[in-house]
Amino acid sequence: MIVAGETRSAYFLQEEEKRIETHTLSVLVDNEPGVLARVVGLFSGRGYNIESLTVSEVEHEKHLSRITIVTAATLQVLEQIKNQIARLVPVHRVIDLTHIGDAIERELALVKVAGKGDHRVEALRLAQAFEAKTVDATLESFVFELTGTPSDIDRFVKLMTSCGLVEVARTGLAALSRGKDGL
Missing domain, CATH: 3.30.70.260 (ACT domain)
Structure with missing residues (x-):
């Protein structure tokens, strides 16, 4: 100032x-x-x-x-x-x-994780904590769908690395200003 x-x-x-x-x-x-x-x-x-x-x-x-x-x-x-x-x-x-200022920003990510035993349980626990949706599940892998801010998705991906992260696909940012005015 x-x-x-x-x-x-x-x-x-x-x-x-x-x-x-x-x-x-x-x-x-x-x-x-x-x-x-x-x-x-x-x-x-x-x-x-x-x-x-x-x-x-x-x-x-x-x-x-x-x-x-x-x-x-x-x-x-x-x-x-x-x-x-x-x-x-x-x-x-x-x-x-x-x-x-203060725009609403969201991104969608699909996150594939492969693992068994404790890694599988931890992946499910983290997905639940981040409110990620399970869109595919096999005996050896999951694909989670997560919507959130880019920093939330970054954190989720980083945590999934220790659970057997295989790959990530992200949509890119969608954003709108707050309030009554539009673009």
Whole structure:
């Protein structure tokens, strides 16, 4: 917090500009061929990384899709990314859900675990603790379905490693802002 009359050194401001932060962007676009490729092309062409990407049609009658992108960048680069995406013709709106604060974020994961005896019992106990649903079970393995925040899923996967984790499939982040306003 800056107090009235307080000055900040240029060094401090320079440090702040270089700090990399993770942000969730929500982009409303026309649902037409090539739009996703153009949006993703902005990232790859400039060396920006996409940590999570989800896209789906959200208004069938209006042919609109929502793209949710999680990326890590400095605030300056993030502004550049948002401006470049907004300039694409089929883009209707770009919102930084992290900037507006307290967005609801969820992800779905399928987690396969193989094991017998105590490992099997522990896997079931952990799945119950995380409220994961068992969607497949054999005598030697389970597939659990888990919905939650990315950090919850990370914790579940880490714990399942000791129980015989085989593989994980994740959907990517779905996010909405809180309150009455939409994208």
